[in-house]
Structures are given as structure tokens and as C-alpha cells.
Amino acid sequence: MTSADSPIVLIVDDDTRMRAAMQRLLKTVGLHSESFATPEDFLRHKLPNCPSCLVLDVRLPGMSGLEVQSKLIEMGVHIPIIFITSHADIPMTVKAMKSGAVEFLTKPFRDQDLIDAIQQALKRDSETKQQQNEIAELEERYGRLTAREREVMLLIVSGMLTK
Numbered sequence: 001m002t003s004a005d006s007p008i009v010l011i012v013d014d015d016t017r018m019r020a021a022m023q024r025l026l027k028t029v030g031l032h033s034e035s036f037a038t039p040e041d042f043l044r045h046k047l048p049n050c051p052s053c054l055v056l057d058v059r060l061p062g063m064s065g066l067e068v069q070s071k072l073i074e075m076g077v078h079i080p081i082i083f084i085t086s087h088a089d090i091p092m093t094v095k096a097m098k099s100g101a102v103e104f105l106t107k108p109f110r111d112q113d114l115i116d117a118i119q120q121a122l123k124r125d126s127e128t129k130q131q132q133n134e135i136a137e138l139e140e141r142y143g144r145l146t147a148r149e150r151e152v153m154l155l156i157v158s159g160m161l162t163k
Contacts, residue, residue, distance in 0.1 A: 012056050055114070
């Protein structure tokens with residue numbers, strides 16, 4: 001894997017010590033990370049084109065983590081999210097998971113639980129990006145077909161013989 005393909009973990013937490021601790025932890029397992037103190041800082045950031053995931057605190061100044069998740073969905077951004085919080089309740093957890101969160105961890109959490117969730121999220125994002133690349137390649141190939149080739153292809157796909 002080239003450095004451009006190296007996975008990256010994005011962290012949004014208003015607690016400076018928590019962000020630093022997560023970055024140190026991720027460094028010990030060879031993962032690159034970038035951290036943001038506010039949701040606005042994160043939303044202004046251009047997302048990388050490599051496998052990535054977002055570790056997102058639920059309670060943040062200005063905009064909650066759940067609102068960030070909704071905003072990303074609204075923007076058409078699909079990045080696996082791992083929520084972390086000190087103050088969880090069941091409806092909040094259910095809402096996050098229904099909206100596509102990979103995991104919902106309550107502080108304090110075990111380091112290994114966070115690493116496992118991140119590895120799962122990065123694997124999911126890597127598979128998604130690979131599928132998107134394959135679809136884009138197929139669409140590009142389809143676009144190069146002539147009208148007659150497209151017509152023949154549709155007939156073959158529908159089960160007709162090639163004769």
C-alpha cells in the first residue's frame with residue numbers, strides 16, 4: 001500500500017487530552033490520524049480518498065455528534081462512524097446505529113474495543129471504496145460501447161443467445 005492508500009482515522013472530540021490520547025493509541029498500532037476540536041473544523045476539512053473512519057464524540061459544542069452524522073448523510077458523505085460518549089442513553093444509541101454507526105462506545109472504554117471498532121470501520125470503508133471503483137470502471141466501459149453493442153449486451157443479459 002502506498003502512503004496515499006494508507007488508512008486514516010479522523011477524530012472529532014472537544015477534549016484536547018482525549019484527542020491526544022486516541023492519536024497516541026492509534027500511532028502504537030500504526031494508524032495515521034487527524035483530529036478536530038469542533039464539528040465545524042471537521043466539516044470544513046476535505047475528506048481523504050483513502051479508507052477512513054470517523055471517531056465522533058456525541059456531545060460537542062455547537063453541533064452534536066448525531067447532528068454531524070445527519071449533516072454528513074445529507075451531504076452524501078458515507079464514512080463509517082464510531083461514536084464515543086460519557087453520557088449515553090438507549091434512544092441516542094439506537095438513533096446512531098440506525099443511521100449507520102459502526103459502534104457506540106461509552107467512556108471510559110477499553111483501548112482494544114476502540115481499536116477493534118476502528119479496524120472494522122476501516123475494513124468496511126475499504127470494501128465500499130473498492131466496490132465503488134469497480135462500479136465506476138464498469139460504467140466507464142459501458143459508456144465506451146456503441147449503441148449496437150449496448151443493444152446486443154442487453155439482449156445477452158436478458159438471456160438471449162449470442163447467435
